Amino acid sequence: xxxxxxxxxxxxxxxxxxxxxxxxxxxxxxxxxxxxxxxxxxxxxxxxxxxxxxxxxxxxxxxxxxxxxxxxxxxxxxxxxxxxxxxxxxxxxxxxxxxxxxxxxxxxxxxxxxxxxxxxxxxxxxxxxxxxxxxxxxxxxxxxxxxxxxxxxxxxxxxxxxxxxxxxxxxxxxxxxxxxxxxxxxxxxxxxxxxxxxxxxxxxxxxxxxxxxxxxxxxxxxxxxxxxxxxxxxxxxxxxxxxxxxxxxxxxxxxxxxxxxxxxxxxxxxxxxxxxxxxxxxxxxxxxxxxxxxxxxxxxxxxxxxxxxxxxxxxxxxxxxxxxxxxxxxxxxxxxxxx
Ligand SMILES: NC(=O)c1ccc[n+]([C@@H]2O[C@H](COP(=O)([O-])OP(=O)(O)OC[C@H]3O[C@@H](n4cnc5c(N)ncnc54)[C@H](OP(=O)(O)O)[C@@H]3O)[C@@H](O)[C@H]2O)c1
Numbered sequence: 001x002x003x004x005x006x007x008x009x010x011x012x013x014x015x016x017x018x019x020x021x022x023x024x025x026x027x028x029x030x031x032x033x034x035x036x037x038x039x040x041x042x043x044x045x046x047x048x049x050x051x052x053x054x055x056x057x058x059x060x061x062x063x064x065x066x067x068x069x070x071x072x073x074x075x076x077x078x079x080x081x082x083x084x085x086x087x088x089x090x091x092x093x094x095x096x097x098x099x100x101x102x103x104x105x106x107x108x109x110x111x112x113x114x115x116x117x118x119x120x121x122x123x124x125x126x127x128x129x130x131x132x133x134x135x136x137x138x139x140x141x142x143x144x145x146x147x148x149x150x151x152x153x154x155x156x157x158x159x160x161x162x163x164x165x166x167x168x169x170x171x172x173x174x175x176x177x178x179x180x181x182x183x184x185x186x187x188x189x190x191x192x193x194x195x196x197x198x199x200x201x202x203x204x205x206x207x208x209x210x211x212x213x214x215x216x217x218x219x220x221x222x223x224x225x226x227x228x229x230x231x232x233x234x235x236x237x238x239x240x241x242x243x244x245x246x247x248x249x250x251x252x253x254x255x256x257x258x259x260x261x262x263x264x265x266x267x268x269x270x271x272x273x274x275x276x277x278x279x280x281x282x283x284x285x286x287x288x289x290x291x292x293x294x295x296x297x298x299x300x301x302x303x304x305x306x307x308x309x310x311x312x313x314x315x316x317x318x319x320x321x322x323x324x325x326x327x328x329x330x331x332x333x334x335x336x337x338x339x
Contacts (some may be wrong), residue, residue: 001040005079005339006027006028006102006339007027007028007030007105007106007339008026008027008104008105008312008339009025009026009028009070009103009104009105009312010023010024010025010026010070010071010072010312010315011023011024011026011067011068011069011070011071012055012056012068012069012070012071013068014064014067014173014321015056015057015067015134016039016056016057017053017056017057017250018053018056018316019052019056019221019298019315019316019319020316022056022057022067023071023315025058028104028105028106029071030106031108032081032083033081033082033083033086033108034083034108035083035084035085035086036084036085036086036110036111036112037081037082037083037086037108037109037110037111038076038079038081038082038083038088038094038108038109038111038114038304039078039079039080039082039106039107039108040075040078040079040080040094040096040106040107040108040109040114041078041079041105041106041115041339042075042076042077042101042102042104042105042106042107042335043075043076043077043078043079043120043122043259043332043334043335043336044071044075044076044077044120044121044122044125044334044335044336045072045074045075045103045125045332045333045335046075046102046125046126046130046158046317046330046331046332046333047309047315047321047322047331047332047333048072048073048074048319049318049319049320049322049323049331050244050246050249050250050323051073052071052072052315052319053249053250054249055071055099055317056071060099061234061276062276062278062279063099065223069099069100070099070100070103070104071099071100071102071103072099072100072101072102072104072115073098073099073101073102073129074095074096074097074101074102074104074125074128074129074130074256075095075096075097075101075102075107075125075335076093076094076095076096076117076120076121076122076124076128077093077094077096077107077120077335078091078092078093078094078119078120078268079091079092079093079094079146080106082111083111084109085175086111088111088114088116091172092116092154093113093116093117093118093119093120094117094120094217095114095115095117095124095125095127095128096109096113096115096128097113097128097129098113103145103312103315103333104312104335105335105339106293113205113273115128115210115288117292122275122304122330122332122334123295123302125302125304125330125332126158126162126293126302126330127288127292127302128231128288128327129277129284130158130159130162130330131162131287131288131291131300131302132158132161132277132283132284132287132288132291133164133243133275133277134163134166135162135166135287135290136275136277136280136283136284136287137163137219137241137243137275137277138163138166138167138217138219138225139287140224140280140283140317141239141241141273141274141275142217142219142239142241142264142273143217143239144167144170144172144216144273145170145216145219145281146170146171146172147171147172147173147210148173148216148217148302149172149214149215149216149235150167150172150173150174150175150215150216150217150218150219151173151174151175151176151177151207151211151215151217151218151220151230152164152167152174152175152176152177152192152218152219153176153177153218153219153220153221153222153230154175154177154178154179154222154244154246155176155177155178155183155187155192155195155222155274156178156179156183156184156186156187156278156328156329156331157178157221157322157327157328157330158327158330158331159177159221159243160176160187160221161186161187161190161303161328161329162300162302163219164176164187164190164191164192164298165191165299165300165301167188168190168191168192169294169299169300170310173193173195174191174192175192175193175194175195175196175207175211175215176188176192176194176195176196176200177195177196177198177203177226178195178196178197179197179199179201179221179325180197180325181197181200182328183195183197183328184196186303186328190234194206194210196239198226201231202231203225203226204228204229206226207229207230207232207233208229208232208233211233211304212233213233213234213235213236213268214233214235215230215233215234215235215238215240216235216237216238216239217238217239217240217241218230218238218239218240218241218246219241219243219275220240220241220242220243220245221243221244221245221246222244222245222247223242223244223246223247223248223249223253224245224247224248225249227240227242227245231261231264231265231270231272232264234264234265234268234270235268235270236268236269236270237268237269237270237332238268238270238320239269239271239272239273240270240271240272240273240281241273241275241326242272242273242274242275243275243288280312302329303327303328303329303330303332304329304330304332305321305322305327305329305330305331305332307321307326307331308334309321309328309331309332309333309334310333310334310337311333311334311335311337311338312333312335315333315334318331318332318333319331
């Protein structure tokens with residue numbers, strides 16, 4: 001039988017470009033929740049390789065980060081202690097989101113910030129906050145309308161596979177872009193009319209041939225030449241939503257020798273918009289409630305990447321798995337064992 005270990009967490013002890021140089025696993029001190037707070041035994045954490053890569057460098061645009069600080073955002077677990085005045089109970093399952101709350105065995109959080117869920121299962125990690133991001137981006141930034149033509153990049157990923165389903169459910173024509181045939185099969189199985197494997201096809205050629213000036217909405221998390229191809233084929237009054245730029249975010253966006261993009265937007269009245277979920281928190285609670293309902297009604301299927309990553313020490317491998325594009329669906333870290 002394995003001996004229980006003390007609770008632990010991952011901290012960034014110095015800024016750096018990778019987990020090895022920037023992070024360490026340290027023992028955590030179990031504290032009691034104050035009034036209004038809950039203590040949660042984290043069972044699962046969502047893996048955010050790109051966000052972590054930027055956080056470890058102190059490069060998250062909306063939060064100043066100075067080491068030491070805790071890492072990891074979304075978690076699902078069971079309440080094991082409640083502070084005074086809290087209406088939730090020990091044993092309740094909750095999903096949480098907040099920097100520093102996830103890559104650890106226990107966290108303390110304001111009860112009002114937690115989302116009560118029926119079971120502490122990892123599928124809820126894909127809703128809080130990934131699905132929330134998907135819904136808020138489509139509704140508040142893309143202003144997606146039924147029947148529009150939508151292109152979704154990294155379409156087989158945690159965020160992407162929810163975007164595909166939300167847009168399909170709205171009666172939109174959905175075109176996915178993803179990095180393998182297996183991913184594309186998954187994306188079309190969700191209802192996309194086409195999925196372009198950008199590793200074996202030119203996105204610019206396929207969009208130019210089949211969707212010339214016909215993309216009403218594009219939600220892009222990849223950037224680079226894919227972003228260029230989306231702009232080139234945006235429809236009149238189209239909206240391209242910059243929701244990330246995975247291909248360049250770690251090294252920094254490269255200079256491009258090309259005319260400024262206003263000439264490609266102006267005559268079509270098209271726009272490029274940024275989406276940053278953390279800045280739209282007033283929409284989160286409503287989005288989560290609706291997404292839980294969709295999930296429970298069978299209108300939203302959550303896909304978790306099947307590769308199992310167990311324990312805090314598995315985080316670098318889990319992040320590498322997603323950063324190298326091997327994941328299909330949400331990548332999860334299982335924190336249940338040992339403590
Ligand atoms: N703006 C916001 O508020 C917000 C909120 C949540 C997430 N995001 C962003 O949304 C994206 C998706 O997040 P997720 O957690 O759901 O991840 P994910 O999509 O499950 O995994 C990332 C995927 O991005 C694709 N990718 C393409 N180029 C890449 C590169 N150079 N490095 C790493 N990945 C690359 C890969 O898919 P392919 O094999 O198909 O290329 C990979 O599987 C991330 O970029 C994240 O930062 C933004």
